[in-house]
Amino acid sequence: APARSGARGLGRRPLRGGRMPTYDLDGVPVEFPYEAYDCQLAYMKAVIRALDGGHNALLESPTGTGKTLCLLCAALAWRRQRESRAAAQRASWEAQVDGDAPAQQLGACPRIWYSSRTHSQLKQVIHELKRTSYRPASVVLGSREHFCIHASVSRHSGAKQNALCKRARDENRCPFYVGLRKQGAKVKTSCCDIEEIVAACKESSVCPFYKCREEAKEAELLLIPYDYLINPQTRDSLQVSLKNGILIFDEGHNIEKSCESVASFEMRAADLAGAIGEINDAFDVLQNDACSCEEALGEMTADQLMTHLNILKKSLLALEDSLFTERLERDSDTQRMMLKRPGSHILEVFGRGSSRGDGILPKDYKRIATVVRKAVAVLTFEMESATSGGLYLDKLQSLLATTFRAEAGELDKCYQVLLYEDSAEEAKRGAKRKATDFFSEPSTATAREDLPRTLCLWCFSCSVAMRELQEREVHSVIITSGTLSPLDGTAEAFGVPFPVVLENSHVIDGRRQLWGGVLTAGPDNVSLDGSFSQRNEPAYIRDLGLSISAMASHVPDGLLLAFHSYAMKENMLRQWRQSGLLEEISGKKPVFEEPKGHMEMQAVLERYNGALKEKSGRGAILAAVCRGKLCEGIDFTDRQCRMVVMIGIPYPARNDLRVAAKQSFLDCRGTDGDGRRWYSREAIRAVNQTLGRVIRHKHDFGAVLLCDSRYAQKDRLSGLASGISQWLRPQVSVFPSFDGALAGCRGFFSRMAGVPLVTPAAAVQRQGQPQAAAMAAPATGQPSSQVEAVATGHARAAASLGLAAAVAAATGPGTAGGGGTPLSALSAFWSRAGVRKRPPPGGGEKVQVAVAPATKAVKAVGSSTRAPAAPPAAPGRSPATPQAVGATPGPAVSSATGARTTKEGPPPKRAAAPVSAYGMPDPAAWLKAAEALLPRMEHERVQEQMAIVREQAELVLSGVAAADKKLIAALKAVAEMLLPAFCFDSPEDERRRQALVRDCGMLLPKLLRPLWRTEVTELLKTRGDPCKIW
Incomplete structure (x- = not known):
């Protein structure tokens, strides 16, 4: 159906036999798996408004409002429309120019970078993506620690793992990397979480790490932990441009702290000692086994590397001296000896030389990075016997990159240098530096009696990382969480404009x-x-x-x-x-x-x-x-x-x-x-x-x-x-x-x-309405106008099943009680919590009186036998009232006329089932089983629609004609959610789903069960699927 303007449900678009609501949000048709709440529509409109204008957005929406689903649907819908327009522009341009003219890049479509704090959160994002109609080319990115399946390399981490991986690839000793070239095309990464990707690659003997890096070059949707985006070194290693990209930071309440963390460093005495120790180890390897290290050295000779290692060690010893030349003072707040200086002071600390070596200047960084990389390769050359992984040298390289990335002015504006003296306990915990040295003089660190010192360069503004992202010419940055408040201070801290800001409401009724x-x-x-x-x-x-x-x-x-x-x-x-x-x-x-x-x-x-x-x-x-x-x-x-x-x-x-x-x-x-x-x-x-x-x-x-x-x-x-x-x-x-x-x-x-668990809001909304039991028709032997309207509507609904006779039998003048209706059983089943299990005197009893003939009539039609007549009432008494299913015979109660009524005999025995206060199989047990199989949003929608069934049934009893259609629509909606168009069930999950559908019918009164079965059968029929449930 054509889209209509406004944020209302549009004509439902067929989707492989399924139906999915579509909303026109600022001219963008957004397909959403459910009927969207108002707060979800507001959220998606804010996303689209930001993307349309190329703006940044700060969006707060409480937990439980479907932020992830809204983000995916809105962003992917906007991208789909943008892609369609770009394709139309290209087609139009190609039709107007000479075929020999050079191709022109028109309307480049932004890629979406969806980031969250952890891989487990990204797994949930993939789960939500599978529930949408969108199937973008997607991939999850991560480190070797998450992806590596090589028996030897996967046991390590960090720089050591990277070096071992490189060597295994260079020597063709990784079958999975070799398999990538041969069978990589067979493995699909779209809509797969990291565990699914690793399992699929393992089965095909393909390297998951490089498979995902390869897919990332063409992916439309990239999922990644957000530290990978804001850390410059990790971001550059991805080798994927962020230009014109849409960056989404989900669960962004920690993003401010993460931005500051990746732009900061701490260097303890143990780190400096460890780096010097690793230089010693690399020097020993080069001296004793230089011939076997030729591959690790590449174009550099062993002598050349040893020369550079000597220079680097002198610089580190000079840095140690530089730290101890600083004069510390006791801080009144922390009672520790420390030095606080503006951020640019770090350049002086590193650049200051000593008698044992020259300082480290910004121009030295590239040379040091190359030396560190070669040293780590030498240390990890022997895959099985390597013990030193170059962890301290790798950390040294990272802190130098952080130090020399910013100009002196930015260092003063956003950073602070802190040098403090470790406590005695911290000094004991620190690793001891090797006493061996290349030089004749011993290290002063080993002879010093001073407590070790820790050097910190702390970034106190997340604007540093945010501005770096903006400089990559990204299309938009969207930060969202359930807890960003107070928003004014949050937006100010990021240091970049956020023209779109949303503080969303909740899906619940907070007052109730x-x-x-x-x-x-x-x-x-x-x-x-x-x-x-x-x-x-x-x-x-x-x-x-x-x-x-x-x-x-x-x-x-x-x-x-x-x-x-x-x-x-x-x-x-x-x-x-x-x-x-x-x-x-x-x-x-x-x-x-x-x-x-x-x-x-x-x-x-x-x-x-x-x-x-x-x-x-x-x-x-x-x-x-x-x-x-x-x-x-x-x-x-x-x-x-x-x-x-x-x-x-x-x-x-x-x-x-x-x-x-x-x-x-x-x-x-x-x-x-x-x-x-x-x-x-x-x-x-x-x-x-x-x-x-x-x-x-x-x-x-x-x-x-x-x-x-x-x-x-x-x-x-x-x-x-x-x-x-x-x-x-x-x-x-x-x-x-x-x-x-x-x-x-x-x-x-x-x-x-007093509110049923399935839907507290719906039950509260009915406060003030008369009890369903009080709505029953008077026992006059003739149906009231209310009951006639109800019976007529449901006779039409059941006619296709051949149940018209049963309905007529249930509502005709021959029915015991005279005023019965097929839906009267619902007043007992769906009655508000807090009402006694037995119907109250003066009305509730009449409702149950009408149930027995209707139920027996349906049974008679199904078995081609005549339904037995209702037992005659004793003189002076109302007709016999059967007990609800699973209930025990109760004491006598008063009838509408005030006479005492006794229950004549127990009900027929049935298979044991959980029984609720309504006398039916326990809906809470069914909902619990549904929760284990359905996603949270679908489970919530099922609860909501079952609440509508209850509400509309009571309205039907009160004579509201429109409730009949709404009741059927609610049953249809439940069927659609229990049997989604896209389903990735295992055989066991499929059996559980079918059992769930069958049991859902058992929650309804008997006369409505065929109606439920019809809705399910019709749903599957429209999709071309055979009904194998019953």
């Missing part, structure tokens, strides 16, 4: 699904001030523990307790353990601590999740640390995190040398207070990242509690707390008393306890 509070005082009315001077006060520690204990009683499932540092966590838990408070808290919810080591992390999470599954239903508490793995890297969904409690304010550690230096640097270079603003921005960004754990998808709900009075200013949020993410900020209230906060928290979770 989120509760937030600032707790300024505990139960004993002690001010919860976690500042440095107050955090160790016994009264503060006790009242904080009492607050957690009280909250734990009212929070269901998992509670994430976030401390601002490991030290604070350990101190608090120790104090609570000694006072008995920890035992009191653990009595309500068991407490699990975040370990410092990565090896123990998985075990802790398994125990935590195991506690959440216990039948006691107590839940559990996870004590974590801001900026740690649990608060930034782990995805907590639904019951894993119903509440986040933030203890204190996670300011960067003041005793950290780099933190103190940056704060001082910003105060000196900018306006007064710039350092304090950066310090506060780092804290609130960590808060946002931690609080974001609580909501992970559209149907999630949870609470956040900020336990520190510094988040409040009287009865409002403080200036610091005003930096909380926009989607969360309006829901956070300040509670001057503990009782008010506890009451608010308890009320929120009590209300949410």
Whole structure:
């Protein structure tokens, strides 16, 4: 269908028999795998607006809003349109010029560089890409450490691995590199993650590393960790131009720190000693076995390399002397002996010679780089016996590249030199330098009694890396994350313009699904001030523990307790353990601590999740640390995190040398207070990242509690707390008393306890509507006008299946109860949580009375036998009411006329199945099975559409004619999501998917099950696929 203007769903475009919504966003048709939420449309429009204008964009959108999918669809749709226009221009130009005229490059189409922090995050990007209709030529780029499959080379890393790889290739000792030339074309990298690429290459005996480098030359979409893009040396090694490229930094809340890190270095005494030691090792090899090193030397002779190594060693010894000529002073903040100077002072440190050698100048860098490369090749020549990998020499080359890349003016503007004296413990941990020397005089480092010194060149402006990217003439830079706030300070720090800025809303209804509070005082009315001077006060520690204990009683499932540092966590838990408070808290919810080591992390999470599954239903508490793995890297969904409690304010550690230096640097270079603003921005960004754990998808709900009075200013949020993410900020209230906060928290979770898990938002929206049971037709023996409308609509829907007779039987005057309808069973199945399992007197009973004949009529049609008549009612009683499937006979209840009604006999026995409060097979169990198979977005959409089925069924009962069509449309949407057009299932996954489709029908009342089966059959028929599900 032709695209219509505006951000509305367009005519659905056929896709291999499937159907995919298409949206016209600023003139660009964007195909999206689902019906897009408003916040997703806003996000994609911002991406397209940036690409149209060649602008940079800073986009914040909360976790769970589908940022990755939106980025891919918007960027690839824009590129597809740009490519089509370029092709049309070329065709038009070729038609107008002489065929002998030279070709002209028209409308070059930008390549997309999609970067994220880790390869595991890129794997999720590939997973999302497979769900779209876009199939660009794509490839994942990484280091040899990730790709190498050579038995010997893969055991090493860094410079040593690179040198061993080169030698294996030069000597044709790598079968996979040889296989690349022979069978490389057979391996496809598009839409494959790094594990899939390695597996495919291994199967075909092809080198994955060089296969991906080869594919990168022509790829339209390149996926890469973002350190590879912002590190100049790594970026240059890719040998792929960034010109006119679209650079996307996903999960970009760490990009500022990464930009500063790659432009900085630290050189310890151990590093300098290690580099000199490796020069000694290379010299020994050249002296003893020069003949066998000819291949590693290339055009250079052994004597020439030894001469250059001597010069380099003299320079390093002179650098050592230069460091010790600097006079250090005791710093009042850190109490360490140190020297702080502007960035350009590094040139003086390196250039200053001594009696033992000349200094290192910028003009010497290329020569040193060549010498280092040759030395590393010599050290790694013997593949199996090589022990020294040239790691220190390689590090030396990198720090020299960082030093000489910038001009003196930029060094002063963006960098700071710090030279400090190591502590006695740090000196003991340092590696000892070899005492052997080429020269007669011993090294003064071995004779010195001074403590070792560390030289730092720290970049304190991420603008250095960003400007380098802009100088590559890129088309646009897009930085996105769920936690970029506060955006004004973030945009300013990057030092390049960001004309497009978006602070997006969430897909949830925050007023219904989120509760937030600032707790300024505990139960004993002690001010919860976690500042440095107050955090160790016994009264503060006790009242904080009492607050957690009280909250734990009212929070269901998992509670994430976030401390601002490991030290604070350990101190608090120790104090609570000694006072008995920890035992009191653990009595309500068991407490699990975040370990410092990565090896123990998985075990802790398994125990935590195991506690959440216990039948006691107590839940559990996870004590974590801001900026740690649990608060930034782990995805907590639904019951894993119903509440986040933030203890204190996670300011960067003041005793950290780099933190103190940056704060001082910003105060000196900018306006007064710039350092304090950066310090506060780092804290609130960590808060946002931690609080974001609580909501992970559209149907999630949870609470956040900020336990520190510094988040409040009287009865409002403080200036610091005003930096909380926009989607969360309006829901956070300040509670001057503990009782008010506890009451608010308890009320929120009590209300949410009455909402079905499948769709909290939908259930809340129905508040104020009459109960479905009350909508049943009166038992007059004749159908009401409401029920007639319902029955007529569904008779039409079922007519194609030959069920019209069954519908008529269910709604005719002969039906017991007189007012029955095929959909009346839904009022029991989809009734709001909190309603009793048995229908209430005066209406609910009539609905169930009507179910039995309808169900039996369908069964009779299917078996060509007459449906048995409903059992007659006893005198003075209403007709017999069968129990819901799986329920046990209950006590007598009152009928509409007030008479007592007894259940006459148990229901027929059926196979055991999980039973919900609705008396049907448990929808939660089915949703859990669906979650294991479907991507998160599809799973959310399934929940949403099943909610629509519930809502429309109740509206049908109330006589809304349009609800009939909406109900069928919702069933159709569920079928499309359970059976996507593009599917990469294994045989086992295919069997699970088919079982999921069959079981979905079993969640419906019997009369609607054929309708579900028809929708599934028709869907597969339109795609030309046979239906093998039933």
